[in-house]
Amino acid sequence: MVQIPAFEVEQWMDKYENTPGVLNIAETCCASISIDQLVQFNSSQEKDARPLIDFSARLTYGAIRGSDELRQNIAATYNEDEGTAAAAPPGTSPLSSEDVIVTQGAISANHLVFYSLVGPGDHVICVFPTYQQLYAVPESLGAEVSLWKLTPEKAYIPDVAELESMIKSNTKMIVINNPNNPTGATIPKPILAEIIDVARRRDIILLSDEVYRPLFHSLEPRETPPSAISMGYQRVVATSSMSKAWALAGIRVGWVASRDRAVVEAVAAARDYTTISVSQLDDQVARYALGAAVRPRLIARNLELARTNLQILSRFVRDHSTVCSWVRPTAGTTAIVQFRGKDGTPVEDESFCKDILDRTKVMFLPASRCFGHGKTSAFDGFVRIGYVNETEVLRQALEKLDEYLADHLK
Template structure:
């Protein structure tokens, strides 16, 4: 039997997110939109309805429709001088979670070694371990803004290192790996023939970068063939409900290997999901959708930042620069709170839902007292949630 650790953040969500009347300030998708919202956002009112209602619902295009794969491929041209990615180097999956799992299932096994940034989405290190690989955690440090130090790879790499896993923007910290760091990782991996997997599910929500810092390119734009990027319609594009993601790689042999492995799992994605995603990634829809989500992220981050400034005696953080998540530490009289108990009591007394870093993103006591927020929800939800949290903090921590 395969030994796999419980996926803590998903277990916590499954137990708690449907609490009646919940104010969900833990959800990591930019506030979701409806099908009607997409049509309303579209800048070109002559664009036909994406749902082809008369089309028979067969398995459809096994790797994803040509139109959708072309539109996904075009996402990787940002800030890039590299050759455009061919549509054939993209495969459509059931969300980014399906993309990541399929990649590990295809490429990683006993005898392999994986280096993975930490903290990050637990799937990225627990699944390789479940497949028999050894995993070394590349620990991101608060004092470095949760940006990895490339020189530390020398102390982590082994002769059997097969993959380096990164997450940009990072979940749960909201940090951004700048281009120079990505270039350093690529140079290190290229010298040793190591595959790089970059989970880019929160890209391109680079909404709060420091002045003078440009949004980083995808890892696929940096001139190394053995790079793989995953993403989805869930986070930056507000469409978690269509369960659609992708794997893209400069190495066509990786895509072909994934396609063979997928025959044993999902075969294809829903034609309906494919059609809605294609529509959402068309320029007349994607432009206003991303503009809406960037504005929402900036507005809501300012609200969360003001809350933390008002309560600086009990709250601290590294302010996020991208994505939809923030990692905040709460203390009482200088001592970190017991974050799981804090989360459960907060939900019980106020109906506000956030996520504990331990055990959802930390091993042991690595992030004691830290809480992960998903702050790019509807602004009114965040305002109501912060008002209740403020009262709770005053009564219990101050």
């Protein structure tokens, strides 16, 4: 029997997020929108001419790999690379709809990539901390997994020299998460280029989980890295979804994208054993949201929300600098903040989170449990905060947290 460890983040969320009256600042999606709100982002003069949902369509399995229009719209997000520091190298062909497979969320996309490409005898290197799935699933499939540790001293930017030292003769895959969950750090383009060069020289697959892309809310356009898939290496696999940056977690749509046709076909073959296709209704909503008439205004809304809320959280951390500290995130929706007691030592973050939830209804996650992979001391006192929710929810939560800190830590 395959041994699968508890998925700590998901179990914590499932246990506590429906607490009556909860102020949830553990959530990692941009504040979710409704279908009615989505329609308002359409800039087309003909927005009422074509309904978002075609109610006349028969609800068959639909296009197995995703509708061509949705896959074209997904490919366009990579080909345009709007606002990034660089486009694809000369000679790189545009990503096409044939390079994309639509999945049920990024969690399904990642699982299919591992299930298709990794097994016993393989070695996988994965950045750490990150979403637990990215190292737990390949390990459960029998692969040896090495954790490539990110540190606050280096602003959670990967050390490429360390990566080089971790490579083995059987290294099959390098896994990165850019922007990173939980730190909110961005791998800069020069470092990303070095990582890709390491992978290219050894013919290693690079899986880039880009579910928080393109929420580069604190970087200038010239500083924003392109997707790893846009940097000229054929064996890059990028995954993403509609959940985080696009505020549509409820439609459960994600994707796998790669210019390596062998990878695409392997994922497609594995997918026949799982979900077969995504809901036609979800596909229609996703293709509408990623269409040229909607996508720019939708991402602009989410970027503005992220910038507004990050300023509020930054002010809170600054005002409480005697008891908390962080590396300010540059992208995404999450940050990890360390809290210290009156004696300057880190709090026990799991009991800290539970006590705050019990006394104030404010919810966030203990990093040592949810990201510590065995509660390593590197995460003592750290909590993950999701700050791109409704601004008023964040304000109320931080006000209550301010009162708690005054009573218990100061």
